[in-house]
Amino acid sequence: MTQPLRLHPDRLFPADIRTRDIARALHAGVKDLPIVSPHGHTDPAWFARDEAFSDPASLLIVPDHYVFRMLYSQGVPLDALGVPTVDGSPTESDPRKIWRIFADNYHLFRGTPSRMWLDWVFAEAFGIDVRLEPATADLYFDTIDAALKTPAFRPRALFDRFGIELIATTESPLDPLEHHAAIRASGWQGRVVTAYRPDPVVDPDTPGFAANVRRFGETANEDVGSYAGYLAAHRFHRARFRAAGATSTDHGHPSSATADLTPAEAESLYARVMADPTAAEAELFRAQMLTEMAAMSVEDGMVMQLHPAVSRSHNAQVLARFGRDKGGDIPLPGEFVRALKPLLDRFGNDPRLTLILFTLDEDTYSRELAPLAGHYPALRLGPPWWFHDSPEGMRRFRERATETAGFYNTVGFNDDTRAFLSIPARHDVARRMDCGFLAQLVVEHRLEEDEAHEVARALAYDLVKQAYRL
Amino acid sequence: MTQPLRLHPDRLFPADIRTRDIARALHAGVKDLPIVSPHGHTDPAWFARDEAFSDPASLLIVPDHYVFRMLYSQGVPLDALGVPTVDGSPTESDPRKIWRIFADNYHLFRGTPSRMWLDWVFAEAFGIDVRLEPATADLYFDTIDAALKTPAFRPRALFDRFGIELIATTESPLDPLEHHAAIRASGWQGRVVTAYRPDPVVDPDTPGFAANVRRFGETANEDVGSYAGYLAAHRFHRARFRAAGATSTDHGHPSSATADLTPAEAESLYARVMADPTAAEAELFRAQMLTEMAAMSVEDGMVMQLHPAVSRSHNAQVLARFGRDKGGDIPLPGEFVRALKPLLDRFGNDPRLTLILFTLDEDTYSRELAPLAGHYPALRLGPPWWFHDSPEGMRRFRERATETAGFYNTVGFNDDTRAFLSIPARHDVARRMDCGFLAQLVVEHRLEEDEAHEVARALAYDLVKQAYRL
Amino acid sequence: MTQPLRLHPDRLFPADIRTRDIARALHAGVKDLPIVSPHGHTDPAWFARDEAFSDPASLLIVPDHYVFRMLYSQGVPLDALGVPTVDGSPTESDPRKIWRIFADNYHLFRGTPSRMWLDWVFAEAFGIDVRLEPATADLYFDTIDAALKTPAFRPRALFDRFGIELIATTESPLDPLEHHAAIRASGWQGRVVTAYRPDPVVDPDTPGFAANVRRFGETANEDVGSYAGYLAAHRFHRARFRAAGATSTDHGHPSSATADLTPAEAESLYARVMADPTAAEAELFRAQMLTEMAAMSVEDGMVMQLHPAVSRSHNAQVLARFGRDKGGDIPLPGEFVRALKPLLDRFGNDPRLTLILFTLDEDTYSRELAPLAGHYPALRLGPPWWFHDSPEGMRRFRERATETAGFYNTVGFNDDTRAFLSIPARHDVARRMDCGFLAQLVVEHRLEEDEAHEVARALAYDLVKQAYRL
Known part of the structure; x- marks a missing residue:
């Protein structure tokens, strides 16, 4: 589906x-x-x-304030997105968990340019042909993670x-x-x-x-x-x-x-x-x-x-x-x-x-x-x-x-x-x-x-x- | 016509x-x-x-500042529209007269949302099928007035x-x-x-x-x-x-x-x-x-x-x-x-x-x-x-x-x-x-x-x- | 061409x-x-x-700040456009030279109302049927100049x-x-x-x-x-x-x-x-x-x-x-x-x-x-x-x-x-x-x-x- x-x-x-x-x-x-x-x-x-870039979350979510500010505005804590702290106190470090939160909330980006840019990255850069949603979160994570380990990326x-x-x-x-x-x-x-x-x-x-x-x-x-x-x-x-x-x-x-x-x-x-x-x-x-x-x-x-x-x-x-x-x-x-x-x-x-x-x-x-x-x-x-x-x-x-x-x-x-x-x-x-x-x-x-x-x-x-x- | x-x-x-x-x-x-x-x-x-609401003018014109401000801007005195005064001095009290002024000036609302809202009220709420204009002022008044006296309104x-x-x-x-x-x-x-x-x-x-x-x-x-x-x-x-x-x-x-x-x-x-x-x-x-x-x-x-x-x-x-x-x-x-x-x-x-x-x-x-x-x-x-x-x-x-x-x-x-x-x-x-x-x-x-x-x-x-x- | x-x-x-x-x-x-x-x-x-108006440049360029400000913004000196000075020191006086500069830079007006107004003047007032560009500068100048000398203008x-x-x-x-x-x-x-x-x-x-x-x-x-x-x-x-x-x-x-x-x-x-x-x-x-x-x-x-x-x-x-x-x-x-x-x-x-x-x-x-x-x-x-x-x-x-x-x-x-x-x-x-x-x-x-x-x-x-x- x-x-x-x-x-x-x-x-x-x-x-x-x-x-x-x-x-x-x-x-x-x-x-x-x-x-x-x-x-x-x-x-x-x-x-x-x-x-090589390290992983999907560290590349596409953690450093991108366009992305995490929208999630934050709807109640997702920045800690849960792995945003690093000033004092070094730990935040979420599992990129797959971060990615799943992102996938769960991808509908928030409807009508925004972030959505268009991200979809381009998914489709054109990584060749993914299904939409990001909770059910495809792991498929996305694995596909991107594997690609990033290749010389082409x-x-x-x-x-x-x-x-x-x-x-x-x-x-x-x-x-x-x-x-x-x-x-x-x-x-x-x-x-x-x-x-x-x-x-x-x-x-x-x-x-x-x-x-x-x-x-x-x-x-x-x-x-x-x-x-x-x-x-x-x-x-x-x-x-x-x-x-x-x-x-x-x-x-x-x-x-x-x-x-x-x-x-x-x-x-x-x-x-x-x-x-x-x-x-x-x-x-x-x-x-x-x-x-x-x-x-x-x-x-x-x-x-x-x-x-x-x-x-x-x-x-x-x-x-x-x-x-x-x-x-x-x-x-x-x-x-x-x-x-x-x-x-x-x-x-x-x-x-x-x-x-x-x-x-x-x-x-x-x-x-x-x-x-x-x-x-x-x-x-x-x-x-x-x-x-x-x-x-x-x-x-x-x-x-x-x-x-x-x-x-x-x-x-x-x-x-x-x-x-x-x-x-x-x-x-x-x-x-x-x-x-x-x-x-x-x-x-x-x-x-x-x-x-x-x-x-x-x-x-x-x-x-x-x-x-x-x- | x-x-x-x-x-x-x-x-x-x-x-x-x-x-x-x-x-x-x-x-x-x-x-x-x-x-x-x-x-x-x-x-x-x-x-x-x-x-029951009392009459068409008291319901749709006298209390609606979207409506009477537009008429006022084109020279219709608020007195003639029955807007009540602070000191209780009388203003127009005949709702039919007020309604006729409104009908005479209905063209002023062209291109405004008031026009769309009012036409909806006339057509959908009251079932009127001719446009409001000077010639239909009384038809409107009578139709609306009669409807307001019914339980459905x-x-x-x-x-x-x-x-x-x-x-x-x-x-x-x-x-x-x-x-x-x-x-x-x-x-x-x-x-x-x-x-x-x-x-x-x-x-x-x-x-x-x-x-x-x-x-x-x-x-x-x-x-x-x-x-x-x-x-x-x-x-x-x-x-x-x-x-x-x-x-x-x-x-x-x-x-x-x-x-x-x-x-x-x-x-x-x-x-x-x-x-x-x-x-x-x-x-x-x-x-x-x-x-x-x-x-x-x-x-x-x-x-x-x-x-x-x-x-x-x-x-x-x-x-x-x-x-x-x-x-x-x-x-x-x-x-x-x-x-x-x-x-x-x-x-x-x-x-x-x-x-x-x-x-x-x-x-x-x-x-x-x-x-x-x-x-x-x-x-x-x-x-x-x-x-x-x-x-x-x-x-x-x-x-x-x-x-x-x-x-x-x-x-x-x-x-x-x-x-x-x-x-x-x-x-x-x-x-x-x-x-x-x-x-x-x-x-x-x-x-x-x-x-x-x-x-x-x-x-x-x-x-x-x-x-x-x- | x-x-x-x-x-x-x-x-x-x-x-x-x-x-x-x-x-x-x-x-x-x-x-x-x-x-x-x-x-x-x-x-x-x-x-x-x-x-009679004197010449194309004096009529259409020299007095029109919509026109010369755009040329000026792209580096054309106002002197070269014949704009008169406060102290009377001379600026360009040859209307044909001014016109040629204008023609050379007519692309700057793409997307502006000046372009639409000017094209109307050229086509409707003067009956010109080719676009203004460097190659047509003299044709334009001569056509307009000749027209201005006639009673119809x-x-x-x-x-x-x-x-x-x-x-x-x-x-x-x-x-x-x-x-x-x-x-x-x-x-x-x-x-x-x-x-x-x-x-x-x-x-x-x-x-x-x-x-x-x-x-x-x-x-x-x-x-x-x-x-x-x-x-x-x-x-x-x-x-x-x-x-x-x-x-x-x-x-x-x-x-x-x-x-x-x-x-x-x-x-x-x-x-x-x-x-x-x-x-x-x-x-x-x-x-x-x-x-x-x-x-x-x-x-x-x-x-x-x-x-x-x-x-x-x-x-x-x-x-x-x-x-x-x-x-x-x-x-x-x-x-x-x-x-x-x-x-x-x-x-x-x-x-x-x-x-x-x-x-x-x-x-x-x-x-x-x-x-x-x-x-x-x-x-x-x-x-x-x-x-x-x-x-x-x-x-x-x-x-x-x-x-x-x-x-x-x-x-x-x-x-x-x-x-x-x-x-x-x-x-x-x-x-x-x-x-x-x-x-x-x-x-x-x-x-x-x-x-x-x-x-x-x-x-x-x-x-x-x-x-x-x-």
Whole structure:
């Protein structure tokens, strides 16, 4: 009585048959293009060591906050899902038990993108042809577990099989980048590059900030006792990251605030944030640092990404027991118009800068982001992010941003994930949704079909390479 | 030359024919499920006394702010519609005259849910088969008036005919609940329960607040001179409401603010709000009381509902002449992430609490509410509310909330109405829109059809019973 | 190898074939109705002088910030597009060179309304049948240039050919309205009226505000040393504008704030803003003036329009070199509920006032604007504005506003443009989108087809004449 698992070839295409026919044709032209993943959170150690993933639960459930937060919201304890604790106290360690809980609750994911990504992984990556449900839990576990022990499921083999042209990981300046070095030294041809995410040495609210900055200075051989030395350390580490293939920086600030202080003001602020800053000083320092990073980007050509406005670790009890990134991050309202002005006043018209803006506040798509990106040469719009990296989220983004910003002020797709096996599924969703959107424009005679083919290719492949300077 | 009135069997289903076929099949599986109405504003006296409704205008126009606000917005005086005045000065008293004005202006409701609800009442409840327009005004009036005089249109007969399994009314702790007692004493089998809405003794901005609290204490035999006594009175009245079938509380606050004060702070704040509180003190007291109510819900199992952020009685002239609830309530921006943190820090992870969140700020669906409900075990999302209890409002809710919160963190439908005759129409709209949404997921291969049937039933019936613990 | 340029007769209609058939039928009933353009920015000198437009670039690119901001956002310097500078330093003066740059970059407009408007101008106004691309740049330039030299492309001939019944321009009280006088004196029958936009004498943040006010007083022969004299000058100029056909005023404030000060407070505030006002005083004065303008509208019957909440000239470098209105205006969040209360407390219930509200913050459609307009007799909702005057913007407006405000609290379409040749295209987009929206209601059995025909006509023609008292 199990149900079949089928990935329908028309999935995500509009229902109307003429529109669907056009979407199919557009998709046929882009579905086999290589995957360029310019921003994400895969672990470079996977590609450096190329070891087998350990088991289905540790690969697909325990590290994936999309998955365990939904189970948790319906009463499944994180302990029962094997999520590790801050203090090392034990949680469930039997991956099969974890998997069975997941299977028992798989219906909770109906209507979510997680369901689509997971089904793709089950069907395409592992070749499973029955649906996940309590009765098939062990079949799934055994099938996946066996596959993971084979060479075909090692990270590099999957990288090649998935048609990945390039993947960017994200590291802090405190990272020695030894895995990236090992990858390059290994002779393997897969392109795995890093990205410069300086939050731990830019955000004074990071636990251990001052110690981080001192270590950051030491590895750069710069005296971070002065602001000039601190900035010089950034230049050192940015160059080090560029040598490891980085073409971009990434900034995860609680707001989009930017500032443009005088050197004396900045020096004095730096001294205060290295001591015991107020909340306002911390915010102003982050704001100032975005503008400093833009100035360095103008020099060294690194593309900036801004991912603002999330209330991190909103759930105090979950934070205390399980730590950060456990599904309790909640978006905040976004504001870009006033916040970005100091930075844009200096660099908004400079074609050497590319600043890619992301948001979790979809209201800003049509109100703020599209008008800004439709005017300033330095700005581009990142794709729908995190909670909105989903069919409806993608549809809303195109519907709300395109008429003002056009297609060419957007930058293709980011999977932004640590769930390596789902990467092709995520790009597939984006390509299908974009083709469906374009097909609707064609069928409503808002765009000619030959143009839609060009745009589909741009959205799937060309724009990401241009925007990220790959 | 009158036009026919027809309720098309496919109404509200998507236009695409394959999608429509699936929607029809899904709807066939849920259309005859009983109506569970866990939150609304019908008058329990109707069911206690089971008297005939007086006339068409007094039943369908005079008490319905959806109806008379639209007429008023286009220049029809509320006096001419018979809306009663605060000072008792007379307004139009001839129901036929009121009805004719309504008929003359019925075109104003084109494209609104009121039009759909009213047409259902006319066609299904009263069997009328021509459209309401000036030429049919008297036909309508006479038909409805005659029907209302028959036993089939008494409240209990309609309750049974409508297939209502349970209806919850909403009362303040100052209410003796004598109608609910009368219903139970009558031997009639209809389930009419109350819900605990303590705003008049929780919101210091309520006119007569301190007197309300004293009366609240007296009926509980508690000394509300102390905060402990005040809380004990809540416990007494909550128990009294539970004895009258209540499984839920409801809170209509101007914001979602919550607080978690120390006992000493709360005691001192209570003393101030019983005297002459500032606006900030009133807000803080409401905030503290949400957390206190959550604490009591953890004890007694009552489900909390929060309906925040409305500017009540925005129109000063209408308020002065006609009083509250006269169509001049206007939504305010919502904010939940920071506002709910104090309450969630204490009870967000407690499976004994269910807190159902409503909003009139649709921006918060995808930005705040779905991420919160998709993580915290204690949170659920209420259905689209008030202005958004409409086809487009329901579509937006599902499109924006489902991908992050799933279906199972929502709680089915609330009609939330005092317009008793429209209750089946409102549930019908919700079931049709949900089936249409699910059909689209099926036709786009985002959900299998067997699953869609399960979800349709959950949305129409199962989830509301679970969430409200019925 | 050029591509054909075709305006498909079904453009913008929904894909579903039954829905499209209904949309076609609705559109057939409204497509030939006269154009009523109650708010826009065409230059009355065109109609007064009836001279030929000079060349394709000066007509279609150089003055159109929709066009050059998109090119600029992708790195085309405004200098290369011939945008004039503040200091008169030369920019590109060869219209053919400008046109070629435009043709080279025409793909940037894919998916934007500018593309639809321009294609209409090319195909319908100029009869061109190949697509604009680099290879056809000169063909386009030569064809348009030659046409502009013919009598058929003079402003009055186009006005007649376009089927324009009335067009309103927008002038400041400092304008002598001599072009409007010349039009009336000329014997030409085209109805070109003005509208009263007093921002330069109402907004203390306008450069030269005090001097403006003094000139405003002199031409009115009023002593603007007192607030009473200042208000009297408004009355004088409003009467002067009404004599030039004006039926409306227009207010472009940075927020929707209104105030209702006592005469003494207002007098004192006026004295301060004529000297050196703080930002708060300037804001309060603008707020007070909206209420004063409403009071005058109650007297003289002029309809008020409020276009709030834009960060004007956000790009400091573009402002310094090229001046205002150069594509760098960015929307701000809107707030109407608290902001409008002082004005509404006085005039919201007065049927003599019509206040038409516009917004660039689409979140306010369902949250604030539709509830306000669905209640207050004095309020109406303006159509989607500026960035949202587009197919998706119009769809969102109808989807979000109709269920609460209905159709009859909206006021038809505004083209709001200075791009004269695009006016028929813009009205055509609005009529098509409205017919498509109505067709969807019909096919979903939410509205009967005979009613949809009535509503389509109201949206295209009747409501604008009623609302603007034309």
